[in-house]
């Protein structure tokens with residue numbers, strides 16, 4: 001309705017009332033007519049906000065002429081789109097062109113034929129209207145396109161992708177397809193490095209490249225931008241090749257931003273007949289994507305039913321957690337820790353278990369990561385800490401000799417303002433010595449927010465707690481971090497350094513970490529020790545504290561209590577410090593084989609490093625200690641200063657032997673007496689044999705074997721003494737017994 005009314009209003013502007021009447025007569029039947037006597041009058045009418053379809057304008061007028069009106073109209077956005085038809089007495093083309101240049105759409109000269117002018121203006125208005133409609137249409141289309149695509153990439157947005165994919169699948173209900181969802185690894189890092197606008201530009205470029213790619217790959221049936229940095233595509237399954245797609249996506253990213261090394265992961269959901277909503281399929285592809293998200297060597301995964309079960313399990317865990325806490329279903333288990341050299345129990349780590357009434361014992365990897373995400377972890381941890389204190393107090397009151405117990409602090413707990421006070425309150429409530437409680441903070445927490453952690457560590461230590469750095473070696477921080485973080489104990493996880501994937505590397509990681517820790521006087525405990533070989537190896541490099549299945553699995557409190565009663569306990573964990581050691585020779589590898597070989601060697605043997613006049617035993621086998629009649633624990637201080645253990649008269653002989661072996665590349669040997677190796681012991685005479693193994697930047701590595709020849713030596717001495725006696729005896733026979 002309104003459009004029609006608008007269509008019908010014409011403003012006639014002419015100072016000549018005859019002309020106005022004439023025109024009114026011609027157009028009055030089809031249009032509503034407004035009139036103006038001069039230019040100013042015309043502008044007044046125009047600005048009165050009445051909808052005007054067209055203006056018929058005279059050029060020569062008082063006050064403001066037609067050009068002036070055109071000029072004003074052009075300047076006013078509300079008026080500039082109204083078509084103006086000039087009716088003029090002047091027929092010179094200059095005036096006419098000028099009028100057109102001022103924005104008029106047509107010029108009609110007087111005197112005019114009424115029919116002609118009527119037809120011309122009708123037609124003009126119709127034409128203008130049509131073109132206006134077309135323009136509007138175009139704009140509407142554009143709008144529709146914009147809402148179907150996503151402004152960041154120019155690709156179909158989530159909704160359009162789902163709709164269009166659904167259309168396609170409806171048309172081919174039995175078709176086999178693969179729905180793929182991919183995202184850029186650490187897109188956040190890209191944004192942080194180059195700025196969000198570069199991130200936006202990247203997404204746009206990826207969008208362009210994807211369009212081109214889709215044109216070249218007809219098997220990619222639909223594709224779009226799902227959200228954030230997630231992209232989706234539907235492929236014909238038979239033409240889909242994940243390896244190739246991985247390469248193609250990387251190529252797309254490279255062409256979008258050549259200066260950055262991208263990595264991507266994707267998840268895929270395959271089906272032979274559609275049974276699920278497209279959105280749900282995208283969710284499943286996401287589950288598959290998440291299953292490999294952090295994998296280093298796998299870039300994609302197919303969805304499988306187990307992934308969904310996992311999600312459902314997660315949901316059931318979350319809905320049950322609060323109730324479970326109240327009902328006391330979260331309990332600490334205790335995994336003992338030992339000094340491998342003395343065999344004494346030195347402590348335990350408290351590890352949470354969910355004692356589920358139907359599902360049985362649930363392990364923390366099933367729920368801890370979830371609780372860390374949803375924030376429940378603090379409540380859970382506090383409950384475990386308190387339960388540990390309750391046990392310690394109870395056992396102490398019952399007269400059990402107690403070692404310290406470590407509890408885990410989740411990185412999320414560190415953000416809790418009440419953490420330190422909470423621990424203080426616990427200790428007071430149960431009248432415990434704070435050093436009884438060791439607090440484990442995972443290494444990655446130090447990396448994420450070093451300042452916060454350093455501050456926390458300092459506060460906890462000033463209250464008397466011992467702080468341990470957990471999971472050291474998991475790959476986040478460098479050895480240098482150790483110098484900045486003043487923790488009381490370093491916890492090495494064998495899973496990160498143990499010999500399997502790369503034997504020689506893990507061996508040398510272990511030795512350098514232990515060496516470094518000794519250098520800065522930081523005690524080390526190894527956890528996840530599963531075999532005797534690992535334990536022996538650790539001992540041979542001077543790491544004596546151990547925890548792992550080789551010794552005992554985490555156990556219920558009652559079992560741990562009886563262990564405490566039946567096993568020697570060391571209540572004082574004296575730190576042992578060694579100088580840094582070098583490595584990389586075959587014997588230093590923690591490979592099971594070489595450790596076995598090393599330990600099954602019939603005699604005492606070790607790896608010796610000679611550097612700057614100092615000789616240090618980097619590794620020693622069990623026989624070595626036996627030969628010297630000493631324990632590993634007693635020798636541990638001495639093994640890094642071997643020369644100090646040799647009687648001063650024999651040191652030169654020992655060094656000469658090393659120098660000879662270096663010079664000749666052959667085996668060399670010597671005999672030397674040690675100093676008394678413990679208070680009540682006699683000096684031992686040892687036959688040493690060395691084989692030069694390797695030359696390092698500033699040191700030499702030897703294989704050293706020893707033999708105890710004290711008895712032989714002593715009897716030799718004795719016999720030469722008797723020989724002397726006999727020689728000097730004036731006459732007769734002497735009998736002696738050895």
Ligand code: C2E
Nearest residue numbers: 351352363364365368384408409410528529530548549550
């Ligand atoms: P973690 O702190 O590194 O604990 C050591 C894990 O290694 C424990 O797993 C332990 O049972 C396991 N383990 C011990 N010896 C061996 C071995 O010889 N070989 C192998 N392969 N594993 C061994 P668990 O109890 O399943 O705990 C897993 C993780 O859950 C813990 O890793 C810790 O990060 C977390 N966690 C456990 N209890 C708590 C807790 O009370 N609070 C918090 N925040 N986290 C906890």
Ligand code: CA
Nearest residue numbers: 349408440470
């Ligand atoms: Ca731990």
Ligand code: CA
Nearest residue numbers: 470471493527
């Ligand atoms: Ca650990």
